[in-house]
Amino acid sequence: MSLTSPRPRFWVLVADFLDEAAIETEILGDLADLTLAQAFDETALSPYLEPQGAGSDAQGPDAVLLFHDLKRLSAASFKRMPRCKVVVRAGVGFDNVDLDAANQAGIPVCNVPDYGTEEVADHALMLLLAVARRLIDCDRPLRQGRWNASFVHGAPRLRGKTLGLVGCGRIGTAMVLRAKPLGLRVMVHDPKAVRGLDKALGVERVETLAELAAQADFLSLHCPLDSSTYHLINHAIFSVMKPGAILINTARGPVVDETALLEALERGPLAGAGLDVLESEPPAAERLTALLNHPRVIVTPHVAFYSVEGYCELRHKAAHEVRRALLGQPLWNVVNAPQPRSGGELGWERP
Ligand SMILES: NC(=O)C1=CN([C@@H]2O[C@H](COP(=O)(O)OP(=O)(O)OC[C@H]3O[C@@H](n4cnc5c(N)ncnc54)[C@H](O)[C@@H]3O)[C@@H](O)[C@H]2O)C=CC1
Numbered sequence: 001m002s003l004t005s006p007r008p009r010f011w012v013l014v015a016d017f018l019d020e021a022a023i024e025t026e027i028l029g030d031l032a033d034l035t036l037a038q039a040f041d042e043t044a045l046s047p048y049l050e051p052q053g054a055g056s057d058a059q060g061p062d063a064v065l066l067f068h069d070l071k072r073l074s075a076a077s078f079k080r081m082p083r084c085k086v087v088v089r090a091g092v093g094f095d096n097v098d099l100d101a102a103n104q105a106g107i108p109v110c111n112v113p114d115y116g117t118e119e120v121a122d123h124a125l126m127l128l129l130a131v132a133r134r135l136i137d138c139d140r141p142l143r144q145g146r147w148n149a150s151f152v153h154g155a156p157r158l159r160g161k162t163l164g165l166v167g168c169g170r171i172g173t174a175m176v177l178r179a180k181p182l183g184l185r186v187m188v189h190d191p192k193a194v195r196g197l198d199k200a201l202g203v204e205r206v207e208t209l210a211e212l213a214a215q216a217d218f219l220s221l222h223c224p225l226d227s228s229t230y231h232l233i234n235h236a237i238f239s240v241m242k243p244g245a246i247l248i249n250t251a252r253g254p255v256v257d258e259t260a261l262l263e264a265l266e267r268g269p270l271a272g273a274g275l276d277v278l279e280s281e282p283p284a285a286e287r288l289t290a291l292l293n294h295p296r297v298i299v300t301p302h303v304a305f306y307s308v309e310g311y312c313e314l315r316h317k318a319a320h321e322v323r324r325a326l327l328g329q330p331l332w333n334v335v336n337a338p339q340p341r342s343g344g345e346l347g348w349e350r351p
């Protein structure tokens, strides 16, 4: 750094209900001041976009580090951060960020695509096994003192059954690797998958979701939530599924039409479901009760990604992406196409 042009301190807004930002401070503290913004929505976020500290102007933060708690980051916020160099979503799914608004504002949005791939696949497989093997059916009565082996009756043999994967990216691929040793036949539907991935993985690829749904004994979702996947699993898809099929969703709640799901559980064809994600999180009490009233529905509160190591890796990787942006270095995981903007330079002399 030039002696005549001291580097200004940056300002990073960390939007989450984190108790502390020790990891983020360790990685960014020499460059930036961090503000923790505990906000579920943009109304609550708004005061945090005001000038922070003595001498600061109304240009907003230099970077935003966003976890899952903020439900939406849209044009209203992007317009208030003209000097923002990056928005980093500390997570895989970036469906809570309005990419069009970010593009228009000329702000790159990055995610962290590779911190919890195995954890999510482990969790999806765990849900599948737990529903198929009637874990809750067997466990709940025992806690009430009822020892009765008949609760497992109806559980299917896994070997030879068909697992249908909707989406065969990182997590879908990790599912393939877990499913094959169990003797499951794996079919995938992924319109955007690399041609030949099915051959490399030794799985069958089908062109349409309906075809996959009709053949799957277990259907597991591993696609992102976007305008094309909202309610992808709906009445029409349930209507072609096999009687006794099981649905696993660790992707995003709104990929499934939950009203249709409840009907498919009550009237068939579904025998059960394992859900880590719901249309609304946290769900309304009556919706959760309706789901849990079914003996073969298991719900976990959006935790599939978590492991001690994975969560730590996530926060490190997210903070390092912010650091790269502040230093004007190439970003690793940009998920949008920001329009060029004038005056986007760093504003200080590079070392
Ligand atoms: N429950 C949890 O804790 C977590 C959930 N997730 C969710 O899992 C999703 C998948 O994660 P990754 O596998 O890492 O992402 P990825 O980007 O590696 O793979 C997603 C795959 O879905 C495919 N796809 C897109 N649209 C599709 C459609 N209409 N039908 C079928 N396939 C489609 C894509 O071509 C891609 O191959 C994320 O987008 C995120 O929403 C991710 C991490 C943790």
Ligand SMILES: O=C(O)C(=O)COP(=O)(O)O
Residues within 6 Å of the ligand: 067, 068, 090, 091, 092, 093, 094, 302, 305
């Ligand atoms: O990384 C992801 O996409 C996840 O779903 C992890 O959970 P989150 O969205 O951060 O609550």
